[in-house]
Amino acid sequence: MQPISRRQLIQSSAALLVASSVPWTVPARAKAPAGVYVREQDLPVLEMDVAASIEKTTFITKSGRFDQMANGAIIMIPAGIDIPVSWWRLNIRKNHKMNDGARVILKGADRNRRPRLMSSGNKGVLITRNQSDRRVSVELENMVLKGGIGGNALHVLKTSRLRLVNVLISGGKNGLFVPTHPTDIEIIDSEMKHCGYGGGFTHNLYTSYINSLTVRNSKFHSARAQGHAFKDYAKHLDVRDSYFAHYETDADLADGFFGELPVLDRGAWGTTIAVGNTFVRRGPVRPKVIEIRNRGYPPGYNKYVPKGWGTQEVDYHLVDNRDPSNPYLFKHLFYDNTFKNGILPDGRLDPLIEQKPGSMIRNNGSAPWGVRVKGEGGDAPAPSDWQPHYERAVVYLAKNRMEGVPFVPLADRSPYRYPNLTTPIRESDDLPEWAEDVIKA
DSSP, rough: OOOOOOHOOOOOHHHHHHHHOOOOOOOOTTOOOOTOOGGGGGGGGEEEEEHHHHTSSOOOSSSGGGGGSSTTEEEEEEEOOOOSSEEEEEEOOTTOOOOOTEEEEEEEEEOOOOOOOOOOOOSSSSSEOSSSSEEEEEEEEEEEEEEEEEHHHSEEOOOSEEEEEEEEESSSSSSSEEEEESSSEEESSEEEEEEOOOOOTTTTTEESSSSSEEEEEOOOEEEOOTOEEEEEOOEEEESSSSSSESSSHHHHTTTOOOSSSSSEEEEEESEEEEEEOOOOOOHHHHHHEEEEEOOOOOSSSOOTOOOOTTTTOOOGGGOOOOSTTTTTTTEEESSEEEESBBOOSSOOBBBHHHOOOEEEEOOOOOOOGGBBOOOOOOOOOOOOTOGGGGGGGEEEEEEEEESSSSSSSSEESSSOOOOTTTOOOESSSOOOOGGGGHHHH
């Protein structure tokens, strides 16, 4: 059997999750295998010095420095307390003594009495940044982050891995904001709501062109009016058993937390696995529940991004989406999900949705001449020999359930900038054969 390469190992979030649980400790200055981090039980536990942390606007411990510990550390935060914060920074610098594969875990001491880090005014809560040449995982567990109206609640810069477990994020310009970088993110048993104070470009969750985003058993709902509940352009998205809604209560609607944009906005340049989720559409709202967005990121576009990172374009003549095994496709699978269209919190049907039933999903495609990239083309006409089967982004729908107002149509195959063209949306009663192993992983 051929050895697994680093590139193969990071190509799916499922592989990443498996690798992260391997019982392995990083030797000093060794290069850890891709996706492998130190076991939590091998980390020292340090107690947070709350008063000093407030004074220094970062995480200070009562004994020892976590950034000087080879494998990182767990910083234990007292349960049930409110901590005022203003742009606290967690930086991993080049001169820190951490090994490749180290972890820094900020952990509330009690799962049910989570400490709250609370900002106000125009400030955010926490910025994480890894300035070293080593992979370091930054993790938050059993915590609440409440951002002010002008800064991102959690802003992640050049961080190798971010992991959120039992975390509630509310408020902020964005709740979670991650600029372009080959970052891996895991969100487990968490919730994001009432974010997006910056207008039409701010959301509960906004991840740009990162490597992977894995979501399990989490909730995203009730963004500010012009925001998305979930906006993600990761290369690989794997989201399961989670909940997405425009708003949850009458109070959310009255206070402007009804996220009128599509509840899930997904970049077309990668792959999507969405299984066992619930999507709830309520008005006032745009016509689509899910948008597969025609976005790309050409390598070399930004000097701060690692060389070669981005969308790898190919000659469109090599693409044939009639063949699921074609290596150039961007596959987006929605399997065994529940879509509730226009069902209000009290169970009645929303009259706004009855007037405008909308569609479950639209595929806006990923053709090179139709991809919206800042500073690039995107407005050129389609090539004269263009055929629908050249489109790389393919949406697969299988065994999804619909409740409430019937969609009209169920799926929209017309890109909004090229309404005369057709993008591929494959509907079936069974899971596509190519996806069986992916779902089981």
